[in-house]
Amino acid sequence: MNNKAQISSEDFELIENYLDGNLDSTSIAKVEARLSHEEDFRINVEEIRDLREGIQRAALKEKLNVFHMDIEKVQPEKNKIHLMYWAIAASISLFILAGIWWATQSISSQEKIFQSYYHTDPGLISTMSSAGDYEFARGMVDFKLGEYSEAVNRWDKLLADNPSSDTLNYFLGLSYLELDDFQKSKQLLGNVTGTEESYFYKDANWYLGLIMVKEGNFEAAIPLLDAADREESTMLISILEKEDK
Amino acid sequence: MPKDIFNSYSQEELTKAIINNDNVVLQSIYKLGFPKVQHFILRNSGSEDQAKDIFQDAFISFWTNIRSGKFAPENESALVGYLFQIAKNKWLDHLRSSKTKKTVPLEERDITDFPNLEVHDKEAYYLKIEYAFQKIGKDCHELLTRFYFKKESLTQVSRAMGWTAQTAKNNKYRCMQKLKNIIQEGEKES
Numbered sequence: 001m002n003n004k005a006q007i008s009s010e011d012f013e014l015i016e017n018y019l020d021g022n023l024d025s026t027s028i029a030k031v032e033a034r035l036s037h038e039e040d041f042r043i044n045v046e047e048i049r050d051l052r053e054g055i056q057r058a059a060l061k062e063k064l065n066v067f068h069m070d071i072e073k074v075q076p077e078k079n080k081i082h083l084m085y086w087a088i089a090a091s092i093s094l095f096i097l098a099g100i101w102w103a104t105q106s107i108s109s110q111e112k113i114f115q116s117y118y119h120t121d122p123g124l125i126s127t128m129s130s131a132g133d134y135e136f137a138r139g140m141v142d143f144k145l146g147e148y149s150e151a152v153n154r155w156d157k158l159l160a161d162n163p164s165s166d167t168l169n170y171f172l173g174l175s176y177l178e179l180d181d182f183q184k185s186k187q188l189l190g191n192v193t194g195t196e197e198s199y200f201y202k203d204a205n206w207y208l209g210l211i212m213v214k215e216g217n218f219e220a221a222i223p224l225l226d227a228a229d230r231e232e233s234t235m236l237i238s239i240l241e242k243e244d245k
Numbered sequence: 246m247p248k249d250i251f252n253s254y255s256q257e258e259l260t261k262a263i264i265n266n267d268n269v270v271l272q273s274i275y276k277l278g279f280p281k282v283q284h285f286i287l288r289n290s291g292s293e294d295q296a297k298d299i300f301q302d303a304f305i306s307f308w309t310n311i312r313s314g315k316f317a318p319e320n321e322s323a324l325v326g327y328l329f330q331i332a333k334n335k336w337l338d339h340l341r342s343s344k345t346k347k348t349v350p351l352e353e354r355d356i357t358d359f360p361n362l363e364v365h366d367k368e369a370y371y372l373k374i375e376y377a378f379q380k381i382g383k384d385c386h387e388l389l390t391r392f393y394f395k396k397e398s399l400t401q402v403s404r405a406m407g408w409t410a411q412t413a414k415n416n417k418y419r420c421m422q423k424l425k426n427i428i429q430e431g432e433k434e435s
Contacts, residue, residue: 055424057305063394070276164269
């Protein structure tokens with residue numbers, strides 16, 4: 001495959017149309033006559049066919065890595081489970097602190113409730129092990145660094161290619177939440193709360209519920225916080241029910 | 246991803262969706278196929294990373310065979326079963342070759358090195374394209390992905406990239422030339 005012949009833009013278009021089956025019978029006959037008699041032209045056709053195939057393979061490999069990232073989120077690694085224990089312990093502490101806080105405060109606004117219960121998701125462990133998932137992993141680094149605009153820039157493009165990804169919807173939703181774009185955040189998190197089998201289902205409900213709290217829509221928040229099924233859910237729901245009266 | 250997505254596709258539609266690189270269908274196949282392959286490889290002396298690499302290699306072969314008409318999926322189970330069989334064979338080949346010769350572990354392959362392989366080997370040439378595709382620059386990468394992988398028309402590509410249709414057409418030619426040049430430069434250096 002060395003010594004490839006140079007190709008003009010006209011021949012390139014002709015070959016593209018030939019390979020796509022877009023030529024009429026007269027043009028096909030002309031191309032096939034050239035294939036029989038012009039060695040350079042034959043090499044060009046073969047080369048373009050290979051390049052088209054190679055591009056598709058390369059793009060598919062990148063896509064497979066994105067698919068795999070989604071699967072990895074459903075299969076937490078062992079050390080992630082340890083982190084979960086810490087998260088549960090932290091949640092219990094938060095629960096107690098929230099109780100003390102509520103006992104010592106008089107009247108609280110929806111913003112105060114939100115601030116008490118809102119903590120940024122710690123993000124995922126990213127490995128950057130392959131080129132294909134680089135953009136996602138790089139976005140995760142931005143997310144963890146608090147560079148939410150950067151994360152959004154990277155992940156928005158990935159989401160356009162992979163709109164059903166619960167991972168992207170979830171973390172983009174959280175990034176927009178951090179950027180105070182609540183409408184966008186609600187829309188993205190809502191995509192995840194509609195899929196019960198998602199690994200992020202409960203967390204998405206939690207954050208969507210907190211947005212509703214922030215907006216003062218306690219009635220909408222309660223079922224979401226209930227579906228979030230967190231340690232803090234019961235306490236928070238009872239607070240909202242009292243506030244709502 | 247709803248598992249019953251396949252129920253809404255006829256055999257012909259399923260094949261067409263795979264040929265057209267339909268994102269939802271490809272992702273559904275991946276999600277359905279991977280756990281079984283992962284389980285098999287982990288039970289047979291493999292690691293998580295090897296399961297991923299073998300499955301993705303198998304997925305490429307599976308996709309190639311469907312596009313070339315070597316395999317026509319009748320339904321979801323035939324499709325996933327076929328994919329599993331390819332992955333299983335690849336893993337068994339890997340185990341056999343590991344026993345008979347020292348090989349570079351799958352996870353140590355590095356695409357940042359230009360593939361120094363026999364140029365007449367088609368698979369090696371695809372690796373060179375893969376390498377060049379990563380070096381080609383953002384705009385060309387996006388243009389070529391949209392046009393050749395996602396099967397978008399030049400009008401769709403031009404809209405997405407904020408170009409005129411003529412610019413998109415010219416850029417497609419330029420990007421293909423650029424891809425060729427990167428490959429040829431790599432061949433000279435290796």
